[in-house]
Amino acid sequence: MEAWVRFSAQSQARERLLRAAQYACVLAGAALSRSGSGSGGSSGTLSRLQQLEAHLSLGRKLLRLGGSAEALGGAQRSLHLPDPVLRFCLTLSHLNRALYLACDNVLWAGKTGVLPGLAMEKWSQRSFRYYLFALVVNLSRDAYEIRLLLERAEAARKRSKSPESRAQLQAEGRLQHLRLQLQLQLQLLLQVLRDNPPLLLDLLRNACDLLIPLEKLGLCRSSPAIVGFCGLASSLLSIITILHPWLKLKP
Numbered sequence: 001m002e003a004w005v006r007f008s009a010q011s012q013a014r015e016r017l018l019r020a021a022q023y024a025c026v027l028a029g030a031a032l033s034r035s036g037s038g039s040g041g042s043s044g045t046l047s048r049l050q051q052l053e054a055h056l057s058l059g060r061k062l063l064r065l066g067g068s069a070e071a072l073g074g075a076q077r078s079l080h081l082p083d084p085v086l087r088f089c090l091t092l093s094h095l096n097r098a099l100y101l102a103c104d105n106v107l108w109a110g111k112t113g114v115l116p117g118l119a120m121e122k123w124s125q126r127s128f129r130y131y132l133f134a135l136v137v138n139l140s141r142d143a144y145e146i147r148l149l150l151e152r153a154e155a156a157r158k159r160s161k162s163p164e165s166r167a168q169l170q171a172e173g174r175l176q177h178l179r180l181q182l183q184l185q186l187q188l189l190l191q192v193l194r195d196n197p198p199l200l201l202d203l204l205r206n207a208c209d210l211l212i213p214l215e216k217l218g219l220c221r222s223s224p225a226i227v228g229f230c231g232l233a234s235s236l237l238s239i240i241t242i243l244h245p246w247l248k249l250k251p
Helices: 002-008 011-035 040-063 067-078 084-111 120-160 163-171 174-195 197-216 224-243
Strands: none
Touching: 011 040, 011 224, 040 084, 067 084, 084 120, 120 174, 120 197, 174 197, 197 224
């Protein structure tokens, strides 16, 4: 109960709940469009779902007002990280997120009438472009973390391997040796991800989110059902990391 109280007290948590509801509406609308026969009842339900989705999206934009300052603060803190790759990736990710949120705030002002005559499509494309850049950098950071953990696991495996097993591997054929190496690398990757839930959740969340700006920018074509599923999945993963802070990838 206390965890839920702390969860609901955070604006980020409320935004994630609205995001989950928004993409649930997208997924339900896609399912209804696919199974509906064009009846008046189905059309009315679909229209209500689309209106609810639009209201949820606007509510999320309201909760994200001022988020650019927080992202800039994160970029300033990441400048002090000792690892140069993490310093570069996290700083660049925070800066792109700050620009994305700034464009999102402008879109909110346009949709609420504060900035009448705003070129909504241009600002929407701009915001999704910054969002895409941030996700690509986040996935690059995940790949870097995985590479470091794989190198440590590989070094530990070599230390524990006996000289007899090494000689046996060298005596086997080249093709079989390559197959065994690929199997070992895959096993190490699965072990690393299983032993590091924060990294696994961050990788899955970023991978799910990546489809959304790609589809919005026209860089890939997917169905609304896939977009809704990916958005809902990434939102639920974010909610899990908020409820259980130890599952959030640090720094």
